[in-house]
Amino acid sequence: MARNGLRSTAQRRLVTDTFFRSSGHLSIEDLLATVREQDAKIGYATVYRTLKLLKDCGLAYERHFGDGVSRYEVALEDEHHDHLICLDCGKIVEFENDEIERLQDELAKRHGFKLKRHVHELYAIGRRDPGGACLHCGEKQS
Known part of the structure; x- marks a missing residue:
């Protein structure tokens, strides 16, 4: 600083x-x-x-x-990493995937762009145990 x-x-x-x-x-x-x-x-x-x-x-x-x-x-x-966010409990999982990165670069190039940066966030519902509790936080779905 x-x-x-x-x-x-x-x-x-x-x-x-x-x-x-x-x-x-x-x-x-x-x-x-x-x-x-x-x-x-x-x-x-x-x-x-x-x-x-x-x-x-x-x-x-x-x-x-x-x-x-x-x-x-x-x-x-x-x-660089991307994010997977659980819509139920808010758990945030960071992930890296070379295939996704390659596809994003390819898509930008196909449309005449050179990708400089991006934000990739996936919002999903987490898996639940047989009793309906979130496997991330243990809360039952309301």
């Missing part, structure tokens, strides 16, 4: 360090709960502003998976 002219405070460093050590897709509330384990005085606004700065600097991606909650993940230049 210093390279982008941003002031580095102890709280901002804690939020940033915690975010970069995390995996998956964190909401502001998720990250806030984690950083408050180390510093109970950190507020929602500090986490929100720090994530916005990371996003604006290209260090974090903001994702929306259809449930009204913004989630953030570390932006890695050399890594």
Whole structure:
């Protein structure tokens, strides 16, 4: 952040360090709960502003998976993955598939484009056990 002219405070460093050590897709509330384990005085606004700065600097991606909650993940230049989202419980599965990537490039080329980036999200209903409980979270379908 210093390279982008941003002031580095102890709280901002804690939020940033915690975010970069995390995996998956964190909401502001998720990250806030984690950083408050180390510093109970950190507020929602500090986490929100720090994530916005990371996003604006290209260090974090903001994702929306259809449930009204913004989630953030570390932006890695050399890594790409897609998402499979359970419509019942919200579980997010990251996946990579070379065949899908090849088909997307081929489709873009066929229509006169060179693909630079994309977002691929698949929304599905998770499998259930014989009793009707979601295999991801254990909740029964209502």
